[in-house]
Amino acid sequence: MTNNTGKTRKAKSKGLHRRQFLGGMAGVGLAAVGAAGAAFSLLTDAERNTAGAATNTATLTVPDLLEATTTDGTTTFTLAAQSGTSEVISGVTSSTAGYNQSYLGPTMKWTKGDTVLLNITNNLDDDTSVHFHGAHIPAEMDGGPQNAFAAGETWSPTFEILDEAKTLWYHPHALGTTAEQVVHGMAGMIIVEDGSDASAALPSEYGVDDIPLVLQCLASDTSGDIKYNLTGYLSGSLAYPVLCNGTNVDDTTLTFTATKTRTRFRVLNASPSDIITVQRGDGGTLTQIATEQGYLTSATEVSSIRLVAGGRAEFVMDLSDAVTLQAVVTTGWVRGGSGTYDFLTVTPDASDTPDDLPSTLNTIERYDTSSFTAREITLDQDGLEMAINGSVGTTMDSMATIMTTLGSSEIWTITNNTMLEHSFHLHDVPFQLIEINGEEPTGVDLGWFDTYEVVGGGSIKIAMQFTDFADDTYMYMLHCHLLQHEDEGMMAALMVMES
Ligand code: C2O
Ligand code: CU
Ligand code: CU
Numbered sequence: 156m157t158n159n160t161g162k163t164r165k166a167k168s169k170g171l172h173r174r175q176f177l178g179g180m181a182g183v184g185l186a187a188v189g190a191a192g193a194a195f196s197l198l199t200d201a202e203r204n205t206a207g208a209a210t211n212t213a214t215l216t217v218p219d220l221l222e223a224t225t226t227d228g229t230t231t232f233t234l235a236a237q238s239g240t241s242e243v244i245s246g247v248t249s250s251t252a253g254y255n256q257s258y259l260g261p262t263m264k265w266t267k268g269d270t271v272l273l274n275i276t277n278n279l280d281d282d283t284s285v286h287f288h289g290a291h292i293p294a295e296m297d298g299g300p301q302n303a304f305a306a307g308e309t310w311s312p313t314f315e316i317l318d319e320a321k322t323l324w325y326h327p328h329a330l331g332t333t334a335e336q337v338v339h340g341m342a343g344m345i346i347v348e349d350g351s352d353a354s355a356a357l358p359s360e361y362g363v364d365d366i367p368l369v370l371q372c373l374a375s376d377t378s379g380d381i382k383y384n385l386t387g388y389l390s391g392s393l394a395y396p397v398l399c400n401g402t403n404v405d406d407t408t409l410t411f412t413a414t415k416t417r418t419r420f421r422v423l424n425a426s427p428s429d430i431i432t433v434q435r436g437d438g439g440t441l442t443q444i445a446t447e448q449g450y451l452t453s454a455t456e457v458s459s460i461r462l463v464a465g466g467r468a469e470f471v472m473d474l475s476d477a478v479t480l481q482a483v484v485t486t487g488w489v490r491g492g493s494g495t496y497d498f499l500t501v502t503p504d505a506s507d508t509p510d511d512l513p514s515t516l517n518t519i520e521r522y523d524t525s526s527f528t529a530r531e532i533t534l535d536q537d538g539l540e541m542a543i544n545g546s547v548g549t550t551m552d553s554m555a556t557i558m559t560t561l562g563s564s565e566i567w568t569i570t571n572n573t574m575l576e577h578s579f580h581l582h583d584v585p586f587q588l589i590e591i592n593g594e595e596p597t598g599v600d601l602g603w604f605d606t607y608e609v610v611g612g613g614s615i616k617i618a619m620q621f622t623d624f625a626d627d628t629y630m631y632m633l634h635c636h637l638l639q640h641e642d643e644g645m646m647a648a649l650m651v652m653e654s
């Protein structure tokens with residue numbers, strides 16, 4: 156417990172957190188909490204006293220919407236991967252990177268049925284790639300390791316949007332450098348829109364009643380050097396800053412004034428490893444409308460939304476009074492952040508009365524997997540090496556390759572042979588959860604996913620159908636979305652061949 160900077164600091168600065176924190180430390184007095192804070196906090200005594208006296212507020216920054224041009228039926232976006240500086244820890248300048256800016260990237264809006272073209276220039280001094288996480292697109296356009304491009308080059312993928320309304324994201328995916336590049340800020344959201352009745356009925360005015368929330372828990376030393384590998388994580392004296400849309404929320408609660416009674420939030424956990432659970436500070440429910448691969452069959456009241464690294468979800472809130480959203484961070488690696496952060500207070504300033512939500516948002520036919528092809532996937536560890544099906548996937552040659560054919564329907568058992576938490580992610584097609592640690596899924600787990608938690612020693616069964624795209628050169632990836640696990644080899648290739 157004592158190596159836990161974030162939790163201790165929040166426990167000191169906010170009454171609610173203090174109560175929650177002490178609840179988890181039965182019998183340990185407040186003095187002990189203070190002592191832990193003094194030993195591990197990055198704050199000086201003067202700063203700590205200030206933090207204890209008041210919580211800061213700042214206005215929520217909404218990432219820009221990336222402007223596009225449309226000619227001859229093709230919508231063109233322009234992105235540049237570039238380096239810069241940003242305050243990941245308040246008051247400390249970090250070297251960072253982003254798309255078209257110093258940190259994070261603008262939000263892209265794609266529309267189902269459109270053809271998009273992206274001109275992406277690499278202004279970094281290293282190779283990069285840009286992967287469209289969760290998009291159902293050809294392997295050659297997917298932005299995996301085979302699509303890495305060198306400094307100074309421009310990569311221009313083009314594809315038709317087949318996806319229905321959902322929340323995706325984009326980030327680098329070159330071999331061995333994914334964690335480093337993502338934690339320095341290279342991540343952005345993608346909103347896919349469609350013409351469905353559900354989409355028409357839900358809030359969709361970007362930045363007004365449709366709000367992206369990119370949450371991250373990073374690891375940094377006191378000089379602002381962001382860590383991304385085992386050496387860095389074990390270097391000691393680290394802080395675990397929590398950010399929302401690029402702003403540190405360790406001691407700051409962001410504010411958003413809602414000019415509509417109903418607001419839709421799209422949450423992305425872009426952390427390299429930690430799990431982030433979003434909940435209301437007042438204990439109320441969130442109305443979840445979508446998992447990461449589209450709408451649920453109907454809006455579902457949930458007490459919290461647990462997002463493993465790489466995961467997304469959408470929810471709406473109909474507000475008459477202000478509500479504070481909290482991010483509960485659970486460590487996902489050797490060390491990591493943990494604690495409860497009041498990251499956003501939403502204050503309504505609206506008088507409209509929204510229509511009832513549609514009783515049906517989506518039709519999800521559950522797969523009958525009785526005739527599906529079964530496959531076993533193991534998540535393995537041997538010392539510092541991570542592997543899938545026994546192969547350490549640090550190079551294209553060394554990684555396991557799963558061969559399948561276009562049109563095939565499969566049920567995969569993913570077994571975690573390690574004691575560590577993993578976040579299983581599959582490119583190309585969404586999957587349904589068939590079993591989670593031997594239990595049938597319920598509630599929002601009946602939705603569509605591309606990334607799901609596999610606890611240490613646990614297993615999940617997932618089912619999917621490989622539709623639309625085959626290629627005998629370019630491969631999709633499947634991997635752990637704890638980025639350093641991916642870089643250390645917990646990645647395999649998926650080749651979908653023409654049948
Ligand atoms: Cu978000 Cu293969 O990654
Ligand atoms: Cu992906
Ligand atoms: Cu992992």
